Amino acid sequence: MFGFGETVFVSCQARGCAAPGRSLALYRNGLNLGSNEKKMINRFDQQHAGAYTCRPIPPQNVQSPPVSLTMGHSPRSTSIAVFPAGELSEGGSVTLTCSSDAAPPVESFAWFKDNESGSIPDSFRPQLHLSYLKYTDRGEYYCVARNSLGTDRSGSLLLNVSYSPKNTHVWTSPQRDIREGSSVNLSCSSHAQPPPSRYVWYRIIGDQVVPKGHSQNLTFPSVGAQHAGQYYCIASNRLGSQSSLVSSLTVLYPPKNTSILARPSSVVDAGRPLTLTCSSQAYPAVDNFTWHRLALDGGTVHSWITKSGPVFTFSEVGPGESGQYYCEARNRIGAHSSPVLTVRVRGRLKAIALASAVGVSAGLISLTVAVMISKNMHRVDTESVDDINKRPAVTPDTLRREPAEQTLPVRTGKMSDIPEEPEDLSDTSHPSIVPLMDAPPIKEVSGRSSASNFITVHYSRMSSPDQVQVHNMRGERKPRDSSKVVYTLLPQPRH
Numbered sequence: 001m002f003g004f005g006e007t008v009f010v011s012c013q014a015r016g017c018a019a020p021g022r023s024l025a026l027y028r029n030g031l032n033l034g035s036n037e038k039k040m041i042n043r044f045d046q047q048h049a050g051a052y053t054c055r056p057i058p059p060q061n062v063q064s065p066p067v068s069l070t071m072g073h074s075p076r077s078t079s080i081a082v083f084p085a086g087e088l089s090e091g092g093s094v095t096l097t098c099s100s101d102a103a104p105p106v107e108s109f110a111w112f113k114d115n116e117s118g119s120i121p122d123s124f125r126p127q128l129h130l131s132y133l134k135y136t137d138r139g140e141y142y143c144v145a146r147n148s149l150g151t152d153r154s155g156s157l158l159l160n161v162s163y164s165p166k167n168t169h170v171w172t173s174p175q176r177d178i179r180e181g182s183s184v185n186l187s188c189s190s191h192a193q194p195p196p197s198r199y200v201w202y203r204i205i206g207d208q209v210v211p212k213g214h215s216q217n218l219t220f221p222s223v224g225a226q227h228a229g230q231y232y233c234i235a236s237n238r239l240g241s242q243s244s245l246v247s248s249l250t251v252l253y254p255p256k257n258t259s260i261l262a263r264p265s266s267v268v269d270a271g272r273p274l275t276l277t278c279s280s281q282a283y284p285a286v287d288n289f290t291w292h293r294l295a296l297d298g299g300t301v302h303s304w305i306t307k308s309g310p311v312f313t314f315s316e317v318g319p320g321e322s323g324q325y326y327c328e329a330r331n332r333i334g335a336h337s338s339p340v341l342t343v344r345v346r347g348r349l350k351a352i353a354l355a356s357a358v359g360v361s362a363g364l365i366s367l368t369v370a371v372m373i374s375k376n377m378h379r380v381d382t383e384s385v386d387d388i389n390k391r392p393a394v395t396p397d398t399l400r401r402e403p404a405e406q407t408l409p410v411r412t413g414k415m416s417d418i419p420e421e422p423e424d425l426s427d428t429s430h431p432s433i434v435p436l437m438d439a440p441p442i443k444e445v446s447g448r449s450s451a452s453n454f455i456t457v458h459y460s461r462m463s464s465p466d467q468v469q470v471h472n473m474r475g476e477r478k479p480r481d482s483s484k485v486v487y488t489l490l491p492q493p494r495h
Helices: 385-389 396-401
Strands: 008-011 023-028 038-041 050-057 067-069 071-083 094-103 108-113 127-130 139-147 150-153 157-159 161-173 184-193 198-205 208-213 217-220 229-237 240-243 247-249 253-263 267-269 274-283 288-297 300-308 311-314 323-330 335-337 341-346 365-370 405-410 430-435 453-460 484-490
Touching: 008 067, 071 139, 071 157, 094 108, 094 139, 094 157, 161 229, 161 247, 184 198, 184 229, 184 247, 253 323, 253 335, 253 341, 274 288, 274 323, 274 341
Parallel strands: 071 150, 161 240, 267 341
Antiparallel strands: 008 038, 023 050, 050 067, 071 094, 094 127, 108 139, 139 150, 139 157, 161 184, 184 217, 198 208, 198 229, 229 240, 229 247, 253 274, 274 311, 288 300, 288 323, 323 335, 323 341, 365 405, 430 453, 453 484
8 A cells, every 4th residue: 555646666577487588568457558567656646556467478368466556645634522512510521532534544543732742641542531520631632643654633622621710819019019109909810610700809807807809909009008918819600719828918118106105104203213115107117216305495496316226214313304205216118206205303392482471571580380280181170260269379489399390481572483393293192381361360369469360281182272272261161071271370470
């Protein structure tokens, strides 16, 4: 069997008694091809096919056995058939059959997928059987038929396997250095057949899962720190759904919400420790804290650096540490300053200054006031003026003999002329002496002039003497829940 276009050489040969001196002629299908014993066919085709014989010249009743020359061809019209036809789903099975027209018949078959360089293993037969279909079986298949005259390749067949979403994941663009204010896009990618028809985005906030969108892309035109967090998506088609892994959206932003925490308080007693802590929200984290202190110089506010680090500690504060402080937090994105915090150092009560226009003299006098107040006293009832009139006269000598005495210099003038001591704002109760400027004159006591006045010693938790109301000048008694007041008689100075 010869293929189309091949070169074929045919000749006649005689052996035995007929051989010497005999000429031979070549016949095809009984037709004399001439007196030539040999014939060369340059391009063999179907017309050259037939039964060839040799006969002697002149003709005799003898001829050679016939030799058949047939024309064959390589495989052609190679194709693939699919069973069963229709949609294929995961878990099912399918059989592909390769057929080809060839002479001689096809000797071998080979199966290939997706233009891969190598054939599918164990596929050298006309049928390819795929069982327990997976989504990875989807692709283009073709077969190659081979015989002794050549090969032929079939057309590609797309094997469409339907499957639920696979390999679902989140793509973030841009992937690095996402800064506050930039545009960010999160894309949900998934392999599925048919393609996903529904997407849902979720954000994890603490122990809650919050839906954030229902499209393939979740876009933030101007991303902020509030958008940073963990996100994931779910892709679905009619065959099922799949969730992606959690993806973290990281947003870079400069420090914000910078503040100072004072411990134990921004108002602290002298000699006590004080710790100022600077805190700020930032990503990446703050890598440098700087403390500043403000000062007023000629109406201009100046700031100077006092310390670096998030914690500013005073082991023992003094009046010199009073002032206004603020801190600056900085990372590689930017910086932010806290509001100003005023630190106030409280002094201790050491002396009580008293100015009073008692009498008409402008000289310097010495006044001794003895005050005895029980700290666990819950109520002090005041005495009426009549009770006071029944007492013996009180002299300065008597006052000096009282215990817990304290001598205070008194200078005439305005209250505003007295320099202020550092105010003690602690919660501890202290007595305060307040001049009674507008007391009405009373009856003469023990023969002394009615020009005598009173001063009051208040035992109270009130923050200012201006808040103390005196009602006892006419003998009334104060309510039990009012401030405790003790009256002490002050004689008029002699001139």
